[in-house]
Amino acid sequence: THTPHNLLITGGAGFIGANFAHWTAAHHPDAHMVVLDALTYAGNRASLNGIDPNQLTFIHGDICDRPLVERILHDHDIDTVVHFAAESHNDNSILDASPFLTTNVTGTWTLLEAVRHEREERNAHCACGIGGDSHTPSATHTHDIRFHHISTDEVYGDLALDEPRKFTEATAYNPSSPYSASKAASDHLVRAWHRTYGLATTISNCSNNYGAYQHVEKFIPRQITNILAGIRPKLYGQGLAVRDWIHVDDHCDAVWRILTHGRVGETYLIGADGERSNIDVLRMILQRMGLPEDAFDHVNDRPGGDRRYAIDASKIMRELGWRPQHADFARGLDETIEWYRSHEEWWRPAKAATEEKYRRQGH
Ligand code: NAD
Ligand code: DAU
Numbered sequence: 001t002h003t004p005h006n007l008l009i010t011g012g013a014g015f016i017g018a019n020f021a022h023w024t025a026a027h028h029p030d031a032h033m034v035v036l037d038a039l040t041y042a043g044n045r046a047s048l049n050g051i052d053p054n055q056l057t058f059i060h061g062d063i064c065d066r067p068l069v070e071r072i073l074h075d076h077d078i079d080t081v082v083h084f085a086a087e088s089h090n091d092n093s094i095l096d097a098s099p100f101l102t103t104n105v106t107g108t109w110t111l112l113e114a115v116r117h118e119r120e121e122r123n124a125h126c127a128c129g130i131g132g133d134s135h136t137p138s139a140t141h142t143h144d145i146r147f148h149h150i151s152t153d154e155v156y157g158d159l160a161l162d163e164p165r166k167f168t169e170a171t172a173y174n175p176s177s178p179y180s181a182s183k184a185a186s187d188h189l190v191r192a193w194h195r196t197y198g199l200a201t202t203i204s205n206c207s208n209n210y211g212a213y214q215h216v217e218k219f220i221p222r223q224i225t226n227i228l229a230g231i232r233p234k235l236y237g238q239g240l241a242v243r244d245w246i247h248v249d250d251h252c253d254a255v256w257r258i259l260t261h262g263r264v265g266e267t268y269l270i271g272a273d274g275e276r277s278n279i280d281v282l283r284m285i286l287q288r289m290g291l292p293e294d295a296f297d298h299v300n301d302r303p304g305g306d307r308r309y310a311i312d313a314s315k316i317m318r319e320l321g322w323r324p325q326h327a328d329f330a331r332g333l334d335e336t337i338e339w340y341r342s343h344e345e346w347w348r349p350a351k352a353a354t355e356e357k358y359r360r361q362g363h
Helices: 015-027 066-075 090-095 098-125 178-197 219-228 248-261 278-288 314-320 329-342 344-361
Strands: 006-010 032-037 056-060 080-083 146-152 201-206 234-236 242-244 267-270 275-277 297-299
Touching: 006 015, 015 032, 015 248, 032 066, 066 098, 080 098, 080 248, 090 098, 090 178, 090 344, 098 146, 098 178, 146 178, 146 248, 178 201, 201 248, 219 234, 219 278, 219 329, 219 344, 234 278, 242 278, 248 267, 248 314, 267 314, 275 278, 278 329, 329 344
Parallel strands: 006 032, 006 080, 032 056, 080 146, 146 201, 201 267, 234 297
Antiparallel strands: 242 275
């Protein structure tokens, strides 16, 4: 087992990274967190408000800045990296893939190289006297830095709507969009740095998350905030595509389990058996917010859009004993609606620009 003491959380001002920081603060108050985030359009420093400043150091910077990453690993004696930072939105990647290649591919490579360099420095300079060539890490003393890469089920492409098959860790990579291709590339880099350089890596591929602090460009928060702002919800195509929804807190819990008990070099799929079509989810939102089920517009579908994702999470359940605690989707949706109702100051500044961008795409 591994006990994270000093974590570097990349992308911690984004949706899942911020939820992970709050989750860690609530469950592991002895762990110190450094958040490194470039505060792109998707990052919001305010998403980390409320976490004790003694437990969290925020650094505004880019994961592609290698000297900065090396300095952080060294100065904060980082033993665990949790890598959330990414360009994460498929529609944006269709408009312009370049930041996806830079952050998701070059950024992940930069982090891996910085971790490798820092491990060598620790081997060479550790007062334990087992540095350099003769250094042999042991269970009680190691200079390894645990590197957990957060990835997506989209690397596997999509499934037909009616086939019983789900994704497993053995499913072949087959990404569809520029975003998912860049995430697939990043997964391959992580695997290669484990195999070639022996980095202590793990990977998780999770299905669609929902919950607080999710950007208003994403499906569920877009529809909730549209209704709150008096805009009709927008459904791509006929809304028959299926996503496998998981509450973000269940994802955070699974990541912590992998950090502490996961086997180095392994990949774990994370999902909570939450398959639902987009139109069903939209109707649930409309109904729960007191509107008729047909009070929405059909808009252009996403070019090349994936039909269905579905996760078989039996490996993480069997090996690590993880179970989703928030599998009641209706309840999670109500809580999420309530969160957006009571946090208008958080989402309102991004709303108009997001809708204008969608309007230009016919979405
Ligand atoms: P997000 O877009 O909400 O947040 C991304 C964060 O990364 C932002 O705070 C942004 O400022 C930061 N960032 C972007 N480029 C950066 C750079 N070059 N240097 C430093 N920081 C940078 O994304 P999210 O939805 O929270 O997703 C987080 C991770 O989880 C991503 O790797 C994504 O691929 C993965 N994932 C997401 C989902 C989902 O449903 N949202 C599901 C599975 C996996
Ligand atoms: O599966 C994990 C992935 O889930 C993550 O890797 C991505 O980072 C995350 O953004 C998410 O990708 P999706 O493309 O599945 O999520 P999105 O919220 O963009 O869209 C979900 C579905 O809803 C998709 O079929 C398109 C549709 N949609 C989306 C929007 C924004 C609509 O019908 N209307 C909309 O307004």
